[in-house]
Amino acid sequence: MVVKLLDQKGELDSVYGRIAVGIFLVQDLVVVVALTFLAGLGRGEEMATAEVLTNLGIAFGGMALLLVVAGVAAKWVLPAALGRVASSQETLLIVSLAWCFAFVLGAEVMELSLEIGAFLAGLALAQLPYNHDLRRRVHPLMNFFIAVFFVSLGAQMEFGAIGEIWFPAILLSLFVLLGNPFIFMLIIARMGYGERTSFLTSVTVAQISEFSFIFAAMGLATGLIGEEILSLVGVVGLITIATSAFMILYNHPLYERVSALGILRIFRAREGPSPMSEEVRREGHVVVVGMNSLGRSIVRGLHEQGEEVLAVDTDPSKLRGLPSATLLGNVEYRAVLEEADLASARLLVSALHIEEANRLLAYRCREMGVPCSINVFDPGSVGDLMRLGVDHLIEAQRIGVDRIVEELSERGVFAP
Amino acid sequence: MTAFALLLAAAAIGYAAAHLLRVPAIPLLLILGMAASALVALPEGFLEDVLMLGVMVVVFVAGIELNPDRVGRYLGTALRVGVLQFFVLGAAGLWAAHLLGFSLQTAAYLGLALSASSTLVVIRLLQQRRELYTPMGRMVTGILLLQDLLVILLIPVVTLLDEGALAVGIGVGSTLALMLLAAGLLRWVTPRVLPRVADDEERLLLLVLAVLFVFLGIAHLLNVPLIGGAFLAGVALSPFPVNALVRGQLNSLGGFFSALFFTTLGAILTIPTPGEVVQAAILLGLVIVLTPPLVALVAERNGFSARGGVGAGLILSQTSEFSLVVGIQGMLLGQISDSAFSVIVLVTVASMMLTPILATTPVTGLLIRLHPWSGTRREEEPPEGHILVVGCGASGLALLETLVGTPHEIWVIDDDPAVVEQIDEAGFRVIRGDATDRSVLREAGAPHARMVVSTVRFPKDSGPLLELANGVPVLVRAFDESDAAWIEERGGVAVSYSEAASDELLRWFREEFDAPGGETESSSR
Numbered sequence: 001m002v003v004k005l006l007d008q009k010g011e012l013d014s015v016y017g018r019i020a021v022g023i024f025l026v027q028d029l030v031v032v033v034a035l036t037f038l039a040g041l042g043r044g045e046e047m048a049t050a051e052v053l054t055n056l057g058i059a060f061g062g063m064a065l066l067l068v069v070a071g072v073a074a075k076w077v078l079p080a081a082l083g084r085v086a087s088s089q090e091t092l093l094i095v096s097l098a099w100c101f102a103f104v105l106g107a108e109v110m111e112l113s114l115e116i117g118a119f120l121a122g123l124a125l126a127q128l129p130y131n132h133d134l135r136r137r138v139h140p141l142m143n144f145f146i147a148v149f150f151v152s153l154g155a156q157m158e159f160g161a162i163g164e165i166w167f168p169a170i171l172l173s174l175f176v177l178l179g180n181p182f183i184f185m186l187i188i189a190r191m192g193y194g195e196r197t198s199f200l201t202s203v204t205v206a207q208i209s210e211f212s213f214i215f216a217a218m219g220l221a222t223g224l225i226g227e228e229i230l231s232l233v234g235v236v237g238l239i240t241i242a243t244s245a246f247m248i249l250y251n252h253p254l255y256e257r258v259s260a261l262g263i264l265r266i267f268r269a270r271e272g273p274s275p276m277s278e279e280v281r282r283e284g285h286v287v288v289v290g291m292n293s294l295g296r297s298i299v300r301g302l303h304e305q306g307e308e309v310l311a312v313d314t315d316p317s318k319l320r321g322l323p324s325a326t327l328l329g330n331v332e333y334r335a336v337l338e339e340a341d342l343a344s345a346r347l348l349v350s351a352l353h354i355e356e357a358n359r360l361l362a363y364r365c366r367e368m369g370v371p372c373s374i375n376v377f378d379p380g381s382v383g384d385l386m387r388l389g390v391d392h393l394i395e396a397q398r399i400g401v402d403r404i405v406e407e408l409s410e411r412g413v414f415a416p
Numbered sequence: 417m418t419a420f421a422l423l424l425a426a427a428a429i430g431y432a433a434a435h436l437l438r439v440p441a442i443p444l445l446l447i448l449g450m451a452a453s454a455l456v457a458l459p460e461g462f463l464e465d466v467l468m469l470g471v472m473v474v475v476f477v478a479g480i481e482l483n484p485d486r487v488g489r490y491l492g493t494a495l496r497v498g499v500l501q502f503f504v505l506g507a508a509g510l511w512a513a514h515l516l517g518f519s520l521q522t523a524a525y526l527g528l529a530l531s532a533s534s535t536l537v538v539i540r541l542l543q544q545r546r547e548l549y550t551p552m553g554r555m556v557t558g559i560l561l562l563q564d565l566l567v568i569l570l571i572p573v574v575t576l577l578d579e580g581a582l583a584v585g586i587g588v589g590s591t592l593a594l595m596l597l598a599a600g601l602l603r604w605v606t607p608r609v610l611p612r613v614a615d616d617e618e619r620l621l622l623l624v625l626a627v628l629f630v631f632l633g634i635a636h637l638l639n640v641p642l643i644g645g646a647f648l649a650g651v652a653l654s655p656f657p658v659n660a661l662v663r664g665q666l667n668s669l670g671g672f673f674s675a676l677f678f679t680t681l682g683a684i685l686t687i688p689t690p691g692e693v694v695q696a697a698i699l700l701g702l703v704i705v706l707t708p709p710l711v712a713l714v715a716e717r718n719g720f721s722a723r724g725g726v727g728a729g730l731i732l733s734q735t736s737e738f739s740l741v742v743g744i745q746g747m748l749l750g751q752i753s754d755s756a757f758s759v760i761v762l763v764t765v766a767s768m769m770l771t772p773i774l775a776t777t778p779v780t781g782l783l784i785r786l787h788p789w790s791g792t793r794r795e796e797e798p799p800e801g802h803i804l805v806v807g808c809g810a811s812g813l814a815l816l817e818t819l820v821g822t823p824h825e826i827w828v829i830d831d832d833p834a835v836v837e838q839i840d841e842a843g844f845r846v847i848r849g850d851a852t853d854r855s856v857l858r859e860a861g862a863p864h865a866r867m868v869v870s871t872v873r874f875p876k877d878s879g880p881l882l883e884l885a886n887g888v889p890v891l892v893r894a895f896d897e898s899d900a901a902w903i904e905e906r907g908g909v910a911v912s913y914s915e916a917a918s919d920e921l922l923r924w925f926r927e928e929f930d931a932p933g934g935e936t937e938s939s940s941r
Contacts, residue, residue, distance in 0.1 A: 008616065084436065090671045091431040097672065098428030101421035108417055140665040141672055143618050144625065286925075293896035297918035305922070332664030334617050346929065349921065355549040360660035371928075373921060378549045380488070384656075392924050399920050400893060400913030401814045404869060407891055407911060413803065413867055414822050 001241060002204055005248045016200035019188065023205055028119065031211045035113040036063045038218050062110030066103060066117060070124035078128060086130055087315040089330065093137045096125055115214055129328075130316055136333045146210075153213055153234070165232045172232070173239040177247075180206045189267040199255050199264060207244035208237050282341040285310055288349045289331050289361065291318035294375065294396065295351030299324050310340055332357060337364055348372040351394070355381050362388035419458045423466070423683065426452040427675035440772040442537070442678055446765060449682020463680050470677030471737060472646040476628050477670035478535040478737075479564075479650020480659050481548075484602070487558035490551060493718040494558025497711050501732065502563050504710060506531035508702050516695050522756045524574050525746045529739035529760045530703055532563035533732040536674075537768050541731060541775065552724040555715065556731060561651070565595065567738045568644040575745050590638035597634070598648040601627075607655040621665040624653055643741045681740075681765070688758050696762035703767055704774070707733040708783060721834040726783045730775040734767035735760075777873070781850070787833045798861035799845070802827050806851045806860075806881060807872035808835055815869065816844060824867075829860050852880050863888065875899040875910075882906040 003021060006012040012021070040059030041052065078099075085091040100121040107117030125131060162169075181202035188198040216233040219225040247254060258264060288299050291313040299322055302309045309324035312331060319326040329336035331350075342348060348370055350361050358374045359381070365372035366389045373392035374385055385393060408414065426448035434441035452458070487494055510527030518526060538560055539548070547553040572587025613619050628649045635645025653659065688696070708729030715725035743760035746752035773779075802825040805812055812830070816839070819826050828839050828846045836848045849856030851872050862868060862881060868890040870878040876899070878892045883906070890908045894900040900910035 004618070085432050088431070088435045089667075090441075090675075091428075091435045093668060093671050094424070094431045094675045095428040098421075098424045101417075101424050105418060105421040114417070136664075137668050140617075140621055140668040143621055143665075144669060147622060147625075292914070293912075294914035294917055297914055298921055301918055301922045302925070305926070330664060332660070332667070334664075347925070353546045354543075355546075356543075356660055356663065359656060360663070363657050363660065373924070375917075377546065380551065380554070381549050392921070392928075394917050394921055396913045396917040398814065399916045400911065401818070403913070403916040404815060404871075404891055404893070404911050405818050407909065408803075408819075408822075408867065408869070411867060411889060413824065 001210070001245070002207070002248065005245060006204070009249070014200075015193075016197045016204065019193075019197070019201045020204040023184075023201070024209075027209065028211065031209070031215070032063070032116050032119055034215070035116055035218065036060055038215070038222060038224070039112045039116075041222060041224065059110075059112060062107075062112050063116060063120075066106055066110070066112075066120050069106075070103070070120045074124040074127040078124060082128060082130075083316075087317060089137065089314055092130075092134065096134055096138070097141075099125065113214070113218060115211070132339075133314070133328045133330070136329065136335050139335075149210075153217075162231075162235070165228060165235065169232055169235040169239065172236045173243075176208055176236065176240045177206050177243055185264075185267050195259065195264055195267070196255055198267065199258065200251050203244070203247045203251050203254065206247060207240040208233070212237060281344060282308065282310065283344040284308065284346045285341070285344075286347045286349060287312060287340050287342055287345050288324075288351065289313070289357075290350055290352035290354075290375070291315070291322070292351055292353065294394070295349075296322065298349055298351060307346075310345075312336065312340060331361060334364075342370055343368045345370050349394075350374045353377040359384060359388065362390045365390075418456070419462055420466075422452050422456055422458070423449070423676055423679045426682075427679045430679065431675065440769070442772075443769040445675065445678035446682035446685070446769075449679035450685055451682075452679065453683035458683055463684055466676050466680045467684065468642075470673045470680060471643060471741070472628075472632070473669060473673035474536055474677050475643055475737060476646040476650040477666050477674075478539055479647045480654050480662070480666065481539045481543075482535065482557060482561045482564070482651055483654035483656065483659060484558075484561060484651075485655065486549075487554050487561070490555040491558055493715060493720070494555050494562060496718065497555065497714045497728070498559035498562035498566075500714055501533075501559070501707060501710055502531045502566050505703065505706060508706060509699060512699060512702055513695075516698065518756060521574075521577065522746075522752045524577075525742060525752050526699065526756065526760065528567065528570055528574055529742045530699060530735055530763065532567045532736040532738055533560060533707075534734050534736040534764075534768060534771075535560045535564055536737050537734055537771055538731055541772065550724075551720065552715075552728050555720070555724075556728050559711075559728075559732065564647060564736070564738060567736065567742070568595075568641070568647065571641050571644065571742060571745060574742070575749055575751070578751070587639065591640050591644060594631070594635060594638060594640055594645065594648055598631075598652040601652040602655055606653055606658050610653070610658045611661065617661070617665055620662055624658075624662050624666070627653060641741060641745060643738065681761075685761060685765070686758070688762055689755070692755055692758045692762065696759045696766065699759065699763045700766050700770075703735060703763070704733050704770065712783075716834055721832045722784050722787055723780060723832045723835075725834075726780050726787075727775070730779060730783070731771065733774060734771045735764045737764075739764045781831065784831055784833065785850075798859055798864065799825060799827055800861055800864040801825075801866045802845075802861060804829070804860055804862055804865045804868045806857075806862075806868060806870040806878070808832075808839060809871065809873065812871045813839075815871065816842070827860050827865075829856060852877050854880050854884060857881055857884050867891070870908075875903060878903065878908065879906065882908045 003012065006017045011017045036059050037056065040056035082092060082095060085095060100118055103117035103121035104114045107114050125134060128134065184202035184205055185198050188201050212233055216225065216230045220227065220230050285308040286302055287310050288295055289312045291311055295311070299309050299311045303323045310327055311319060311322050311324050312327045312329060313319050314328070314330050316328055319328060327336065327340055329339065331337060342364070348361060348365050350358050350372070352358055352375060355378060362372055362374055362385055371391040373394060374390045375394040375396065376382055376385065382393065427445055430444040430448045431441050434444050506527045509530030510523045513523035513526035514520060538556060542548045542553045542556065548557070569588060569591050572591055573584050576583040576587045610620065610623065613623060628646060631645040631649035632642050635642050708726060711729035711732055712722065712725035715728055716722060739760055743752065743757045747754065747757045803819060803822060805815060805826065805828045808816065808828050808830040816826065816828070826844050828844050829849055829851055830836050830839065830846065831848060831850050833848060836846050839846045847856060847860050857880060862885045865885065865888050868881065868885050868888055870881055870890065870892045872878060875892055875894050882890055886907065891911050892903045892908045894903055894910040894912050895914060900912050903910040
């Protein structure tokens with residue numbers, strides 16, 4: 001949820017955004033350990049200490065085994081295996097999902113939490129060179145299943161007992177909304193970051209995670225907690241996620257107001273800019289999409305003219321050996337165009353032979369006010385592209401015929 | 417979880433193998449689905465749920481690609497071809513099924529199952545071959561849309577026939593109401609409202625899925641088959657830019673559910689009896705034998721080239737995913753037997769598997785050679801000192817217009833009867849034949865020409881020409897560097913279209929962006 005909000009605000013790559021994402025990753029790792037611990041405790045039946053220790057040992061052993069398999073696969077198996085199918089987007093997606101479910105199945109066999117299996121499978125895939133592209137492909141599935149997950153979770157919650165839990169719910173929510181930022185502000189300021197960065201990071205982490213619900217659901221399943229605690233977690237989740245969303249959306253005005261009160265001075269954050277610089281964005285470059293022979297020829301030509309060029313394709317093998325910067329991704333995803341910094345580009349050139357993608361690119365360029373030159377594979381789509389305000393059409397068929405006529409002319413075919 | 421992981425693993429193996437062996441994925445998914453179910457007993461209820469959910473999403477995603485605007489000026493041809501194919505195949509299927517001993521009602525189900533082509537298979541193939549926007553692709557899109565709408569409309573007729581005319585009328589009326597809702601959304605709402613929230617792909621995806629579930633809800637309330645609701649929801653969302661904006665998001669979902677659908681379909685298949693295999697083979701033969709000539713005949717009469725018409729006929733030679741739904745409906749209502757359903761599944765699966773094998777350039781070429789056109793002009797002596805143009809597609813026709821200005825006689829070789837007729841009418845000397853056939857090349861005087869220009873679809877098809885016309889300058893169209901190198905090695909002159917297009921773009925770029933101020937000022941066109 002937070003990553004999504006930061007992305008919407010265009011601040012995911014800001015210093016505070018990157019620190020916050022780092023914190024979430026560490027928290028996820030802690031959650032994996034905690035879930036393993038819960039799995040080790042078994043089904044809540046009374047057990048002797050030795051039995052508990054044995055179960056914990058088996059659980060952590062299982063987790064370690066999965067971790068080793070994931071690590072070995074990420075280093076030696078997956079790059080070669082998936083590299084062979086990486087040029088087929090559909091195959092890459094399905095094989096990755098099968099990989100995920102194989103780990104989920106492994107976790108089930110070892111009586112671990114299924115989420116651990118999924119997390120470790122994802123961890124292995126994240127080490128691949130094309131993990132960005134894969135992440136964008138899995139994203140729609142994630143959105144679909146997150147919606148299903150929350151609806152199912154909401155359907156299981158009983159709010160009949162809200163009268164009994166309202167006080168702890170408010171108290172715990174206040175702790176998360178105020179206590180969490182307080183603790184993080186203290187730590188981050190001590191690490192040498194500026195007051196603004198420390199404050200913005202702290203506000204960003206002021207909510208409980210989606211994993212909290214999984215945690216609570218597992219606790220209920222193992223009999224360690226009752227249904228009222230699950231409801232309590234649900235209410236605290238609703239309050240903190242909803243409130244923190246507004247805190248993140250309006251984080252800069254919030255900082256100005258709190259800073260004006262002078263209470264942030266107690267954290268003694270250092271003055272001036274933070275030790276990490278903001279990411280440098282491309283500007284005035286030419287984005288060339290589709291590395292077929294036309295695209296590659298255009299990239300080389302523009303590069304020789306001294307232009308800063310970014311070559312984009314879905315097939316990693318087509319991006320090899322180019323003199324320019326490259327980006328692996330499908331331009332049908334808006335995120336790819338954002339990663340290519342299209343909004344600040346000088347020109348977009350599409351050498352694609354895919355009419356639908358070309359029309360979408362023309363539409364996006366018009367939206368962003370970026371000039372574009374689009375390859376016309378089929379003359380039937382000229383009208384559609386012109387209506388979308390394309391600046392230049394690459395008509396390879398017409399130009400090719402002109403080249404043949406030039407060749408014929410040079411050979412005196414038209415001479416009497 | 418085990419069943420789910422197993423199906424997904426089967427799909428992953430199927431896709432990877434299909435990719436590495438360069439074969440269609442669908443047959444492999446079906447075979448691996450069968451293997452998975454033989455390996456582990458998969459729960460029947462789970463398989464049915466996955467199958468239904470899978471087919472809903474898959475049909476919904478396919479519907480999004482069927483934008484009526486894309487058909488454009490080929491709407492009339494699509495209507496004529498689509499209606500003829502639908503009713504001729506439907507009637508032939510009904511008649512053949514009745515002859516095979518099925519009752520009239522079962523025969524009606526089988527006829528309906530045979531009448532439409534598969535949107536899922538055809539759109540996928542057209543996308544893979546980048547032919548969706550060609551005249552043939554546009555006509556085929558129109559045919560598919562029309563046939564799918566006809567099947568949805570006729571499902572209530574066959575399923576409610578037992579309950580009398582009133583029930584049939586209500587069923588058809590309800591389906592028409594849902595179609596009108598989809599048409600209204602498509603015309604007035606979707607292209608105007610949805611792009612406003614398009615800045616956020618996630619919100620758009622959720623909104624699009626909400627439209628799907630609303631349509632499913634209405635279909636359920638109106639007692640219309642849910643798959644019809646899913647398809648119409650897709651069509652309602654098909655206008656540009658909505659379809660384009662959401663395609664990236666839906667591709668992942670579609671790919672995931674399509675993989676599950678085909679492996680699950682494989683998992684529920686049972687080994688058919690010899691009798692069912694024979695019945696299915698006869699019906700499959702009907703589809704494969706009747707569709708190409710029917711489509712090619714009407715398409716050609718409406719101005720399509722023989723290659724376009726035959727290509728469209730071959731790509732449409734299969735039954736639809738709707739056939740499976742028709743079969744499931746009939747079985748659930750107890751109106752058809754398990755055996756009849758088996759026959760429907762067999763025909764659908766086999767025809768879907770055969771399409772990527774049949775709808776290929778060699779088969780199209782073979783059928784074109786059988787074309788009953790006899791207008792080829794034969795000369796006693798092969799010509800000399802002439803200009804020979806080999807292959808005359810879109811590129812070749814434009815070239816001929818320019819060559820009119822030369823003092824030399826122009827000769828053309830092409831294998832497409834409709835194109836040959838067109839060139840003949842324009843007054844050029846034309847020989848109908850295969851550009852790789854040495855006797856045709858000799859007949860056209862290739863070894864004694866002043867110059868030869870080859871614009872054949874595959875540059876390597878110019879091999880025999882380059883050998884035969886040794887000493888004659890031969891210009892060959894090339895698309896990439898490897899083609900160009902291959903042509904030059906054999907003594908030809910490669911004309912690289914991509915290099916020419918790239919040069920032209922760089923020239924435009926220098927003019928537009930190196931001008932004072934460095935800003936684009938106006939369109940170059």
